[in-house]
Amino acid sequence: MNDKQKLFNSLVEAYQKPLYRYGYWLCGDGSIAEDLVQETFLRAWRALDSLHNTAAAKSWLVTILRRENARRFQRKAFEYSDVPMESLVDEGAGEVYSAELETMRIGIERLDEKYREPLLMQVLMGFTQEEISEQMEIPANTVATRLRRARLQLRDFLMADEDVVGGVK
Amino acid sequence: MNCMDFRRVSLEDPQGLSESATIHVQSCSACNVYYRQLLKQERLLERALNVGVPEDLVAHTLLRHGFEQKDIPAKTGNNQELDSTLTPINSSINSSFSWRRFATGFALVASIVAVTIGINVQQLSDPEEIARMLVSHIEEEAHTLSARDTVSKGRLTNTLSNVDIQQLAHLGDVTFAGNCLVDGKWAAHLVMKTEQGPVTVLLMPNSKLRSIDHLGSGGDRVQTVALRGGSMALIGSDRKELDLVRERVVSSVRIHHI
Ligand SMILES: [Zn+2]
Ligand SMILES: [Zn+2]
Numbered sequence: 001m002n003d004k005q006k007l008f009n010s011l012v013e014a015y016q017k018p019l020y021r022y023g024y025w026l027c028g029d030g031s032i033a034e035d036l037v038q039e040t041f042l043r044a045w046r047a048l049d050s051l052h053n054t055a056a057a058k059s060w061l062v063t064i065l066r067r068e069n070a071r072r073f074q075r076k077a078f079e080y081s082d083v084p085m086e087s088l089v090d091e092g093a094g095e096v097y098s099a100e101l102e103t104m105r106i107g108i109e110r111l112d113e114k115y116r117e118p119l120l121m122q123v124l125m126g127f128t129q130e131e132i133s134e135q136m137e138i139p140a141n142t143v144a145t146r147l148r149r150a151r152l153q154l155r156d157f158l159m160a161d162e163d164v165v166g167g168v169k
Numbered sequence: 170m171n172c173m174d175f176r177r178v179s180l181e182d183p184q185g186l187s188e189s190a191t192i193h194v195q196s197c198s199a200c201n202v203y204y205r206q207l208l209k210q211e212r213l214l215e216r217a218l219n220v221g222v223p224e225d226l227v228a229h230t231l232l233r234h235g236f237e238q239k240d241i242p243a244k245t246g247n248n249q250e251l252d253s254t255l256t257p258i259n260s261s262i263n264s265s266f267s268w269r270r271f272a273t274g275f276a277l278v279a280s281i282v283a284v285t286i287g288i289n290v291q292q293l294s295d296p297e298e299i300a301r302m303l304v305s306h307i308e309e310e311a312h313t314l315s316a317r318d319t320v321s322k323g324r325l326t327n328t329l330s331n332v333d334i335q336q337l338a339h340l341g342d343v344t345f346a347g348n349c350l351v352d353g354k355w356a357a358h359l360v361m362k363t364e365q366g367p368v369t370v371l372l373m374p375n376s377k378l379r380s381i382d383h384l385g386s387g388g389d390r391v392q393t394v395a396l397r398g399g400s401m402a403l404i405g406s407d408r409k410e411l412d413l414v415r416e417r418v419v420s421s422v423r424i425h426h427i
Contacts, residue, residue, distance in 0.1 A: 104217040126330030148180040
């Protein structure tokens with residue numbers, strides 16, 4: 001294996017999971033997320049020589065994935081809200097069913113994309129607020145505001161859900 | 170910092186509290202309750218986001234990469250099998266072809282690829298070989314040992330987060346932090362300053378090295394530790410310092426996405 005191939009393989013191995021999850025929560029569909037990840041790595045391979053600073057690999061891959069996702073929108077309009085709720089349930093993880101986990105997932109899905117994406121970058125990809133700001137091309141204080149609002153909206157959603165459950169019976 | 174400020178910054182990044190925010194939350198009971206609730210929500214958020222990833226995603230990705238790679242370089246050993254499987258199919262693919270249907274039909278090929286990848290990553294088993302590989306990595310990057318200044322917090326966080334490691338507590342005096350390939354795998358390469366000289370720490374979430382404790386001929390001590398989801402290597406001259414650094418690192422970092 002040459003060095004380029006080695007680097008490529010290690011990038012695939014290291015980032016396929018967070019990128020898949022990122023894609024999943026971006027488009028709300030597992031098979032589209034899978035395609036997104038594959039497209040991302042195909043493009044990454046073609047441009048790998050331009051990656052001079054390997055420390056920037058993660059941001060670079062996220063940039064490619066987001067661009068891929070935008071391209072997908074150009075090809076065919078896709079409404080996140082059209083996705084049936086069932087498809088957001090993770091069947092494969094074998095995790096014990098948890099009502100609050102389910103509520104959280106619905107809450108994330110309902111977040112406006114401008115709030116959801118900074119949260120994905122921070123929690124899934126471990127980006128700093130400065131990195132999110134660069135990636136999304138918005139000022140750092142806007143990133144901070146969106147992260148706050150995202151968490152407050154999730155909290156309100158979880159609490160409203162608790163009220164409903166507690167209030168019915 | 171007052172309560173308003175604390176709530177603002179904790180909502181922005183619950184797991185990355187600054188020193189002044191930490192001081193506030195330790196002394197303010199109202200914010201303490203608030204923060205605990207927030208951390209609970211954050212853990213739920215993490216769990217919810219970490220949806221299951223298809224097991225064959227790596228195989229499919231590398232397989233598809235193999236198809237579209239026009240100039241496959243000369244390969245040896247295990248890759249031969251992969252190439253001969255791929256070549257005849259290669260010409261029949263056009264860009265509008267639905268990869269999904271295709272991939273399903275060739276699940277068998279995918280499983281061969283998965284095996285091939287597994288074999289390609291040679292597992293070093295001889296402690297001496299493992300130690301030699303690690304020591305030679307450091308020798309190739311000798312500049313990492315000569316740095317004297319502590320690296321910035323941001324640089325360290327970046328280096329760790331690039332390999333999906335989260336820092337939970339202060340790691341000590343880190344004089345070098347960078348990402349590199351160790352044994353072909355993406356790793357975080359750190360150097361810690363200790364009283365007995367520098368100790369190199371290699372955090373390799375993508376490697377599974379067996380645990381060794383090896384004293385090299387050059388006087389270097391090499392330890393590897395299996396972590397939950399990956400391995401860590403420590404290289405230095407003093408055993409006691411190695412033990413201290415190891416304990417500190419193990420208790421201060423967390424590996425994501427396992
Ligand atoms: Zn307070
Ligand atoms: Zn290194």
